[in-house]
Amino acid sequence: MWGKGTNNFLGSILVALWLLWGVNALGNFLIPPVEPAESHGGTEMAAATAGPKGAPEPVEPLPIRLASADIEKGKTVAKKCVSCHTFEKGQANKVGPNLFDVYGGPHAHAQGFAYSDAMKKKDGPWSAEDLEAFLTKPATYAPGTKMAFAGLSSGSERAAVIKYLNSLSDAPKPLPQ
Numbered sequence: 036m037w038g039k040g041t042n043n044f045l046g047s048i049l050v051a052l053w054l055l056w057g058v059n060a061l062g063n064f065l066i067p068p069v070e071p072a073e074s075h076g077g078t079e080m081a082a083a084t085a086g087p088k089g090a091p092e093p094v095e096p097l098p099i100r101l102a103s104a105d106i107e108k109g110k111t112v113a114k115k116c117v118s119c120h121t122f123e124k125g126q127a128n129k130v131g132p133n134l135f136d137v138y139g140g141p142h143a144h145a146q147g148f149a150y151s152d153a154m155k156k157k158d159g160p161w162s163a164e165d166l167e168a169f170l171t172k173p174a175t176y177a178p179g180t181k182m183a184f185a186g187l188s189s190g191s192e193r194a195a196v197i198k199y200l201n202s203l204s205d206a207p208k209p210l211p212q
């Protein structure tokens with residue numbers, strides 16, 4: 036099978052490769068390839084659109100997110116919480132406390148729940164900003180918290196769930212404008 040035909044075949048491949056290389060070299064000689072660095076406008080635009088690597092998505096201010104947040108969406112997001120929390124009035128505490136009326140109430144608001152010291156020693160009412168910080172990363176907001184939950188990384192999900200928590204009250208308190 037390694038007869039004359041094969042040699043001719045291999046030979047024609049070599050010729051083809053040589054021709055390709057030759058044409059390419061000739062082309063580069065006649066029209067030098069443009070280096071990206073030479074076109075200043077181009078590199079600036081690339082830098083503007085790329086953004087810093089690994090940086091989190093820019094998040095709109097909380098009042099703006101709350102204004103467009105949807106309570107029903109918050110209820111859906113809260114499915115991530117129902118393994119530990121109940122939300123309706125009078126329901127029992129589970130792994131976590133019942134969350135009815137938590138918005139605007141004191142930290143560690145639920146009767147009969149054994150809160151961590153980290154939660155008990157937090158002063159002031161649960162404002163939207165506090166909930167935003169806690170739900171972003173519970174362990175950062177309250178180091179030592181018993182809430183074993185990584186956090187909600189999406190700003191719009193946090194706003195929706197905060198609006199939902201706000202609605203869980205006989206007399207909902209105003210949201211920040």
Ligand code: HEC
Nearest residue numbers: 116119130131142143144145150151154180181182183184
């Ligand atoms: C793995 C169980 C678990 C999950 C999931 C969880 N939590 Fe919790 N949560 C807890 C526990 C336990 C506490 C009590 C924290 C402490 O005492 O430090 C708590 C406390 C809270 C508090 C403070 C209540 C108060 O009375 O001060 C809020 C608000 C809250 N959780 C909201 C949420 C929301 C919203 C979600 C879902 C997005 C969620 N949690 C998911 C277990 C959980």
